[in-house]
Amino acid sequence: MKGYLGMDKMCLNLGPQHPSTHGVLRLILELDGEKVLSAEPDVGYLHRGLEKMAESKNYIQYLPMVDRVDYLSGFFYSYAFCNAVEILNHIQVPEYANYIRVMLLELNRIASHLLWLGTYLLDLGAISPMFYTFREREDIVTYFEKVTGQRLMYNYFTFGGVRHTDIYLNEVKNIVEKIYFKVDEYESLITDNPIFISRTKDIGVISKKKALDWGLTGPNLRASGILQDYRMNTPMYDDIEYDIVMSSEGDCYSRYIVRIYEIRESVSIINQCLEYLTTIELPNIECSRVPILNNPVGEIYSFVEAPRGLTMCYLNSVGEDTPYRVKWRTGSFYSTQILKEVLKGVNLSDVMAIYGSLDVVLPEVDR
Amino acid sequence: MLKQLYLSTKAILRGHYTVLKHLFRKPVTEEYPEIHPFLNPKFRGVHVLENCKGCGYCKRVCPSNAITIIKDDSLPSRYSIDYSKCIFCGNCMYYCPSKSMKMTEAFEVATSNKLDLSYDVENRRM
Amino acid sequence: MNYLLCTLMEIPWLPKILAVIITSGIAFCIIISLLVLTVIALVLIERKLLGFFTQRKGPNRVGLWGVLQTTADAIKLLCKENIELKHADKILFTLAPIMAFASVIVLWCLIPYNSEFHLINSSVGILLYFFFASFPMIFHFLAGYSSNNKYSILGAYRGLALTASYSVSIIFSVLSIILITGTMDLDKIVLYQSHKWIIFSNVLGFIVFFITSLAKLNRCPFDLSEAESEIICGYHTEYSGMRFAMFFLGEYAELFVMSMLIVVLFFGGYLSPFGGYISNTFMGNCPISSYLIYFEQTIWLFIKTLIVIFSIIWIRATLPRLTQFSTLNLFWKYIIPVSMINLIIIFLVRF
Numbered sequence: 001m002k003g004y005l006g007m008d009k010m011c012l013n014l015g016p017q018h019p020s021t022h023g024v025l026r027l028i029l030e031l032d033g034e035k036v037l038s039a040e041p042d043v044g045y046l047h048r049g050l051e052k053m054a055e056s057k058n059y060i061q062y063l064p065m066v067d068r069v070d071y072l073s074g075f076f077y078s079y080a081f082c083n084a085v086e087i088l089n090h091i092q093v094p095e096y097a098n099y100i101r102v103m104l105l106e107l108n109r110i111a112s113h114l115l116w117l118g119t120y121l122l123d124l125g126a127i128s129p130m131f132y133t134f135r136e137r138e139d140i141v142t143y144f145e146k147v148t149g150q151r152l153m154y155n156y157f158t159f160g161g162v163r164h165t166d167i168y169l170n171e172v173k174n175i176v177e178k179i180y181f182k183v184d185e186y187e188s189l190i191t192d193n194p195i196f197i198s199r200t201k202d203i204g205v206i207s208k209k210k211a212l213d214w215g216l217t218g219p220n221l222r223a224s225g226i227l228q229d230y231r232m233n234t235p236m237y238d239d240i241e242y243d244i245v246m247s248s249e250g251d252c253y254s255r256y257i258v259r260i261y262e263i264r265e266s267v268s269i270i271n272q273c274l275e276y277l278t279t280i281e282l283p284n285i286e287c288s289r290v291p292i293l294n295n296p297v298g299e300i301y302s303f304v305e306a307p308r309g310l311t312m313c314y315l316n317s318v319g320e321d322t323p324y325r326v327k328w329r330t331g332s333f334y335s336t337q338i339l340k341e342v343l344k345g346v347n348l349s350d351v352m353a354i355y356g357s358l359d360v361v362l363p364e365v366d367r
Numbered sequence: 368m369l370k371q372l373y374l375s376t377k378a379i380l381r382g383h384y385t386v387l388k389h390l391f392r393k394p395v396t397e398e399y400p401e402i403h404p405f406l407n408p409k410f411r412g413v414h415v416l417e418n419c420k421g422c423g424y425c426k427r428v429c430p431s432n433a434i435t436i437i438k439d440d441s442l443p444s445r446y447s448i449d450y451s452k453c454i455f456c457g458n459c460m461y462y463c464p465s466k467s468m469k470m471t472e473a474f475e476v477a478t479s480n481k482l483d484l485s486y487d488v489e490n491r492r493m
Numbered sequence: 494m495n496y497l498l499c500t501l502m503e504i505p506w507l508p509k510i511l512a513v514i515i516t517s518g519i520a521f522c523i524i525i526s527l528l529v530l531t532v533i534a535l536v537l538i539e540r541k542l543l544g545f546f547t548q549r550k551g552p553n554r555v556g557l558w559g560v561l562q563t564t565a566d567a568i569k570l571l572c573k574e575n576i577e578l579k580h581a582d583k584i585l586f587t588l589a590p591i592m593a594f595a596s597v598i599v600l601w602c603l604i605p606y607n608s609e610f611h612l613i614n615s616s617v618g619i620l621l622y623f624f625f626a627s628f629p630m631i632f633h634f635l636a637g638y639s640s641n642n643k644y645s646i647l648g649a650y651r652g653l654a655l656t657a658s659y660s661v662s663i664i665f666s667v668l669s670i671i672l673i674t675g676t677m678d679l680d681k682i683v684l685y686q687s688h689k690w691i692i693f694s695n696v697l698g699f700i701v702f703f704i705t706s707l708a709k710l711n712r713c714p715f716d717l718s719e720a721e722s723e724i725i726c727g728y729h730t731e732y733s734g735m736r737f738a739m740f741f742l743g744e745y746a747e748l749f750v751m752s753m754l755i756v757v758l759f760f761g762g763y764l765s766p767f768g769g770y771i772s773n774t775f776m777g778n779c780p781i782s783s784y785l786i787y788f789e790q791t792i793w794l795f796i797k798t799l800i801v802i803f804s805i806i807w808i809r810a811t812l813p814r815l816t817q818f819s820t821l822n823l824f825w826k827y828i829i830p831v832s833m834i835n836l837i838i839i840f841l842v843r844f
Contacts, residue, residue, distance in 0.1 A: 064456030125814025192378035
């Protein structure tokens, strides 16, 4: 029998098949007892070639594909691609469509954060929060199914607006009201819990400089104390008032706090959209509108603040039916990168706490 | 230190109370094969054709090349969709010029034979 | 049991040694069938309760409301293949689950189920209990060590670290009970509580013992030696089929027997919580009632045990998992000093 007891160091392959790598991340850890000496994230097990695929499909064909870049926040990717094409072709998006988009994006952000909250607590060993958050996420996802036709792969945003305006505003109102109270329920379970605090406070601290150096964006960056929210630069959000949630510690706990408060902020944004959408009369659009795309030569870089950080879509057109090159910049990829730095010197039991708090979704990393 | 102990005990008890409350709530799960999930009319499931003229636009917008149309004179004689390729994106429905493509609420297309997944869609005449 | 042994001993043609074997054989059969049935019921209860706590239905397919689900699971585990590992230490690998389970059976024999049925009636019952209760942990470590898997080794180490943290405080809190009652005999401890349960005079001791027994049972929030989100399954990662079932049975049997010990030590064991027995009041003085009392005592014991188990499952549904360092921290910085203070207070009150 070849034992590991005599060795000084142990090399542990965490993943790709592991209960809590949220997909297929492979972490090559060098362990001394329980202490992690070095960590090397290895990605690419879920690579589907979504960027290369764009080069052989025309714009309309590629549009349903982009929801699959990150199946938990499909609207954001849809929006980023639509926005790129709109800028390229100089298509004006009507104001009501902008508001519908903002509302759906924020609902999607809530759904994504709720899923993160449940699975993160599951990583830490608590069972119930997972089911509670999925219960509320189910409402949102069912609403998405009602509006767009499917629960995760929406294909609802089009170049120049949305597919149809048959959106059930009353239902959104109910969902949002419910979620606002349910967040309190989650907080009563989690926020003050001393075990949760001991698992997350001062664990996996990412300093301001480190966060900027490694290119973190989104809630992970804001938890490190940097006021950076790309919603500020998105013209869609111009008429909407919202606070940017920020925390200065940069540990797992502040990442949790930032996300919890972002859910509340999203609720207030949705309420503002609802206020606007209920006052105006929505035009009745039929969904069979075929956009006329001239696709001039040009390079576009469009961005949106997704739940997992900044999402950018680089679109290079040479005037053909198909894009010459599409490149996605996703937040999770950068969050995975920083694991190498953050996991150094932590305990094995904190590896999952840190990795979970960064909210990585593997399909988004590999594309 | 006593205050901290009091606060943490209070937080733990509050969490326990929250969980206990759920013991008396009704289960939210649905037993799937017995109780069919409620699906909305917009749900994108298996396709149905009504008065298809065979223009072939759906074939051009399909991202996964799942549609095969064999034309006979001007009307399509065979219209088949390969459900092992179809991703149910709904492009064929959205961009159909004559709005003859519809997607139904049927979503149970699983079979044990891959060849069964490619079949002809009936073209209803209204 | 003593009664049975005496009758058998009096039969002139029966060798005395055979009488002992027959008696212990019957006792063993009772215990093992009780154990398996209880564990099957317990796993079902846990899964159902966890379902209700999270607004689900729990298992509901096999049998009426899923009551046969765990039975089906047990049969499935029996039929499954035992996977032989190439690089494992074969003897230890096979021995560990058997021994871990066997030591739990001994624990079941140590508990007084009613005033008559008490298999190992020793004057140092508590001591014996903790002697045998330390066995499963050793064999869990050996299982993790022998299966030659990195996750198993990590789980085994964590189990050792956990033992280092809880074993001191569990003895201190038991000492406080021995100080109060003045005996180590579990039967006498139960009878001591016929007027007042020990929990009323030893609240701190109960809290310490309860938290420590959670750690001893590897239950949430101390389930770090088999934390599935970190080290897959800990020491039994490589086990499958009947060998895994042994660990599983042993774990839940230990949960049940530990809860019974909590009841015996703090909640009056098999004694009725209302003073008198129901069968006594209803049946009057008829001859059956004296036998019915034994059954009633066992039922009281089980009801109290189930309440304790409910709270353990409730805790599992609520709390996240502690890390190994915070567990050591919690025990050595808070629980052990508290148990020592408790011991001193009880010593001062008593003498």
